[in-house]
Amino acid sequence: MPIERAAHYAAEDAEVVMHLHQVLYPQIEAEPGLSFVYQRIELPTAQVLYRMERAGVLVDAATLERQSSELGARMLELERKAYEAAGDSFNLNSPKQIGEIFFERLKLPVIKKTASGAPSTDEEVLEKLAADYPLPRILLDYRALAKLKSTYTDKLPRMVDANTGRVHTHYAQAVAVTGRLASSDPNLQNIPIRTAEGRRIREAFVAPAGHRIVSADYSQIELRIMAHISGDPGLTEAFARGDDVHRATAAEIFGVDPAGVSSEQRRYAKVINFGLIYGMSAFGLASNLGIERDAARSYIERYFARYPGVAAYMEQTRANAREQGFVETVFGRRLWLAEIRSPSGPRRQAAERAAINAPMQGTAADLIKLAMIAVQEWIDRERLASRLIMQVHDELVLEVPEGELELVRGQLPRLMAGVAELSVPLEVELGVGRNWDEAH
């Protein structure tokens, strides 16, 4: 239960809920899509979440505490180097003090400014400055370690229940506007994975004796949903063939054979594929890839020429959102867009990007909720001792007794892939390990 709830009275909460139900339920009942989302997705999901929160995750606090000490020692050394390079001591955690050292004392060039007009010292700026000066790299390294220590290795051990050795996150079911869950206290949906350094934290998310951690994630789920919703033939065929979709996209955009796609071309295609899901413009693509805007524009043009269904989807979604004031997922979940008709260009465009993204992100959220329900039903029906313990947007994590391992390995992917019949297959990748890192 979130801490804030402690300040409320249960009877008042119940009364508010009653009134909300009286007003909102008839509106849900009037729409088949909304009824499906409420009855077949959200209500059963609530039960699954309750059980996941109660189950919790076993966390090896001692491992994290060792990592904290190691990180602390390395930070101290970086701190020393930073003071040496700056010629003065300062608070490495303070963007304001960093700004004074960088832009007043050392006269480094200002690359960009924050919303409030102060010179920015964010990662992108530091990365650029690091090409010409020593201090920015030291600070980048320090920040990476400080993030790991303060947010994860220091914090998680304190959140472990002393009796069970487990952490019990809260999954908010009605916070994210797209229908995603949001995890808090602690947030288990942003545990590091992208760097080797950060990934070590996952070694502390462990299976109890006689058990294994099983991780199962949907592969490229949002792009598959884009293929389904848009009906684009090229994208649909790529998934039907089981192609590496980024490679296939690169082959189309650059006009080469899939086998002849270079690693850089594939990297470009991947950025474009992800960018499209978020409604990215030529400006955004150019700054992301470090290329000219004209070049970015021509890549996008070539993409839309090769995948005309996707181009049509983008246009159709904008138009629909503007006419109706909302967009919906495949299952009928709605996202209302208050600013879709705003006279302010930037506000309207931001709403358009949200409109383009929401059906994909939201349908993915619908699908994994259906998967959670199906998995829990299966576990109950078969009287298994396996437990769902985490959800990370496109991934389910289970704690599985060794004796059930082969059964779960065989059934879980089919169960997850079978929750809906889209125009492209759903694929699930499964991993097993003694901890969360190994399971990946």
Place this chain on the structure above:
DNA sequence: AGGTTAAGCGCG
């Protein structure tokens, strides 16, 4: 003392 905002960054 305690709350809020800004800046920054972890994840999908």
Place this chain on the structure above:
DNA sequence: AAAGCGCGCTTAACCT
């Protein structure tokens, strides 16, 4: 005027 969607958490700085 802004430029890539959706979240939660930490520290510093500022405010009451």
